[in-house]
Amino acid sequence: MDSGSLPNWLKGRLLSPVRSIARGLGSTWWGMTVPILGLLGMSYVVTQHPESLSRPIAIDLFKLPSEEAIPKSVEARSIDENDPVWRFRYVDTGTEFRAGIPYWIFRIMPKIFPEDFQGRGYDYFGFTEDDQQYYRSRPVPRGMSLSDTSLRSQLLQIRFSLKRVSINCSGCHQGEYWDAKGERKLQPGMPNHSANLQAFKQFFGRAFQSPKFEVGRVISEIDAALAEEGRPPLIWREKLVYAGLVQAMKEFTKVNAGAWMDSRPDNGPGRIDPFNAVKFEVLGVPDDHTVATLDFPSVWNQRPGIRSWHHFDGNTADSSARNYGSVIGVGGIATSVNKDIVSKNGKWLDEFPSPKYPFSAPDPAAVARGTEVFKQTCAPCHGVFDRSKNDLVEREKWPLFMTVDLAVGTDPERWKAFLPATAEALNRFGFNNNLWPRQAFRGSADPGGYLRGPLDGIWARAPYLHNGSVPNIAELLKPPAERVKVFFRGNRHYDEALLGWVSDQPTEGTKELFKYDTSLIGNWNVGHDYGTNLNAGQRTDLIAYLKTL
C-alpha cells in the first residue's frame, strides 16, 4: 500500500463501516465519530491520569512571578488544618471570586488613596492586624483570608492562581477588645463590633471608579511594593493581567450595586444589612426602602438544641441556609461558596461555647439575687442558660423561648424587609443553586417581631437589640424614652458597670468612632420595655447575673 492510497484505504476500511453502522442507527458518520472520540479521550484520561480529575483544574496564569512574591505568613506554631479555630480564622469561605481584591491591588490602595485611610491602613476600617496566636506575621489583616480564586461546583471545580483578599467568617464574627490588663484580645464567635464592613465595601466601589485608579498608577505602585519585598517589577504578561483586572474592576463597579445603601443611614462598625444586600444585589428585588441594618450576631452555640431558629426574626431553621446565605450576603456567588469549609465551621460553631466574662468576677451575692430577678423578668422569654452545662435548663418552664415576640415593639424595619415574598425569592434562589432546601426560609408575619433567644455570652454581644441601638444593658433596662439618643460605636474598651462597650467617648485614642443616632430610620431604640420597672438594686444584681452567662 503506497501513501497515495492511504486515504482510499481509510475510506474503505474505516469510514464505510462507520457510515453503515451510523446509517443503521439512524445517525451520520460524524454523529457517531464525535462522541466516540470524546469517549475514547476521556477514557484515556480516566485510566492513565486519574489524578488530573481528582482535583480542581488549576489555571495558573503561567505562574505569575508576582504571586510568588506575596509575603508568606510566618507561623508562630505548627498549623493543624483540622484545628477549627484556625479554619474559622484563616480559611476562605468563597467570597473571593466576586468580592475578593487581588493581593497586590489590595496592598497598594492605601498608597493611591491615602486620604481614605488617614495613615492607618486597613485598621481605619476596623480590620486590624492579626494577633500572634497562629502567625507571627501575615500579609493581610485579621478577618480576611488570602486564597486562590476558586469555583467549586459539583460539575466543575476550577482554581485560578491569582490570590485575592476576602472577608471570611471571622471578618464579621470575631470580636476584638482590650482586656483588664490592657492587652488586645480576639474572640472567635463574638460580633466584630469594631469593623466597618460597609465603609470598606463602599471605599472599593468608589476607588475603582476614581481616575486615580488607572493602569499606569496601579502598575507603578505594584512595582514599588514589589521593590519593598526585594522583588523585580512586573513583567509584561503580569502588566497585561493587571491592566485587564483594573479595567474589569472599573466595569464591575460602573453600575454601583451598593447604591441602595446611599439612601439609608450609615451602618457604622459592627453592623450590616445582609438581607437587603442579597435582595437588591443578588435577587434583583426592587428597592422596598426598608432599612434592615442589624448588629453582627454572635455565632456560638448554634446547635438546634439551643437555637432551633436563626437570625433575629427567626426566618430559618436550616443551618445550610444560615451559613451559605451569610457567604452570599458578603459577596459570594453560588458556585464559589466553599461548602466544605463553611459546613465544618458551622458544625464547630454548633457546639462552640460562649466566652466567659473576662473582666472582674461579679459579686456572688449579687449574682444570686440577680438570678431570681432574671427568672422572674427575663427567663420567660430568654430561658435560663447554665454556663457549666453550656445548655439551657428548665426548658419546660419557658414555653415562649425561641418563638417570635410580636409585641416586642423594637424597630420594625428588619422584619419588614423579610416578608413572605422575599422568603420565596430567596428559597427559589437557594434551591435552584443547590445551596439550601426549597422551604428553608419563612417570611415574617405582618406586623412581625423578633425571636426570643438565649442570652449566652450576652456581655460580648453589646450593643443590644437587633439593630444595636442600645449601647449597654443598663440602658436597655431603662424605659425606651429615657434611653440614650446618641452614642458612639466601635470602642474596644469595656464598661463593666453598664455591661457594654464604652459608648460616651467620640474617640478611642486617636481613632474617631462612629456616632450612632437613634432617631434615624432603622436605628430606633424603642421597644423591649421588659425589665424597665426594676429598681436600681435589682438592675445592678441583674447585670451581675448576666455577666455569668
Added chain:
Amino acid sequence: MFPLLETAIAFAAAMLTASLLVSAVVQAIQSAGSYRADTVSGLLRSVIHGFRSFYNDPDLLAVDYVDPSSSDDLAPARGRVFAGERAFVADILADPTLHARGDSLSYGDDPAQQALLVEYISGADLIAIARNHAESAPVMQAADPVVRMANVSSPLPPPAESGSVTILARPGDEQLLLPTTWFYPKGTEDAVHKLQADKPYATLEKFAEYVQHWFPTFEATASQAFKNRIRRLTQVVACSLVILLNIDSVGLAVTLYRNSGGSYAERVPELQQQAAHLGVAKVDLEPVSTESSAQATPADPALLLSALDDPTLGLGWQGSAIVDTWCSHTGKCPSSKVSLGRWQTASATILWLFGLILSCALLSLGAPFWYNALAGLLNLRSVVQTKNEQADAIKAKYSGPSGPNAPRPAAAAVAVVQTAPPAIQQESQ
C-alpha cells in the same frame, strides 16, 4: 414511601433536566445555523428544481441524468442550474411581502440576510410572490401566447372547481412569464425570447398548477428532513453532554436509589416551566405565531445546568466514582488509600462505559419522551398514594381501637397541632 418509584421519578427528572439542556443547546445551534430558514431554502430549491424537471427542461435533464459514456464537463451546466435555483430562492425569500420594515432597514437590500429570516412559507404565498415577480418582469406577457403554448400540454390534472386551491390561479396567468433570471441567472441575450422558445412551460399558470399539486409533498418531505436533522443533532449533543458531564445512568440510578430519590423530584415545577419555554413537544416545521413568540419567556440553560450540578446526582468528573476507582487502582492520586484489584477495576469500568452508552441512548430519546415519562410516573405515584391511603383508612376502620377510649378525629387533630414546632406558634406577649 415507595423507594423504587421515588428513584424512578428522580431519575426521570434528572434525565428530563439533561434532555432539556440538550434541547436548549440544539435550539441554539439550530438558531445560529438558521436551520429552519435553511430548510425553507431547500424546500424552494426542490420546488423550482422539480418544476423544471417535471416539464423535462433539457438544461436540467442534462445535469440530472448524466450519460456515463459522455466525457463532457458538467460543472458549468450544473453551476447554471444551481445559480438559477438560488436566484429563485433569493427572489422569493427576500420579497418585501415577507419582511417587516425593521428587517428591511436592518439588512438593506441583502437578499441572503433577509432570506435567513424566513422560517416558513405556504404554497399560496409562494404563488403570490411568484406572481409579483412575473408581473414586474421586463416583458409583461408573451407576444403570441397561443403559439407559445401550443406545444406544451399540461400533465397535471385540472384545478379543482371549488375550495381554496382554485383561488391560486387567476385569469391571465397563462400569459405571464416567470422571471428569466430563474432560468438564465448569468444573463443571456434576448433572454425573454429564449425563454419563450426553449422553456414554454415557464409561465405563472404552469408554475401555480405545479405548486398547487406538489407543494404539500415538498413541504412534508422538508419537514421530515428537518426533523431528521434535528434528531441527528440531538444525538450528537446528547452524547457529547453525557461525556462532558460524565452522566453515567447506571451510577445515577444507584445513587438515587441509595437516597430514595432524594429531593430531586422537588425540581419538577421548574423543569416543567423550562420544558414549556423550550417547547419540547413542538419540533416540526410550524409557523411561528407572533403572539406566542411575544409572550414566550426564554429558557434558562443556567438553571438547567445548575439543576444538573445538584450534589445529590453526583455527576461530573472531578471526584466521580470512576475516577476514584482508577485512583485507587493506580495509586496516582494523593488521596487514594485503598488499592483496588484488576477485576474490580475492570468490572467498574465496564459498568461505567455501559452507563455512559445507555445515557447517550436515553437522552437521544428527547425531552418530550422524558417529559411524558415523568408525568406518567408522577401520576402513578399519586394513584399509589391514594390507594394506600384508602387501604390505611379501611384498615383503621376495621382493626383500630374501639370503645369509649378510642381517639376521636378531633382529638387526633389537636395532637397534631401540639406536636408542631413551638416557634411556628408565634405568640404575642
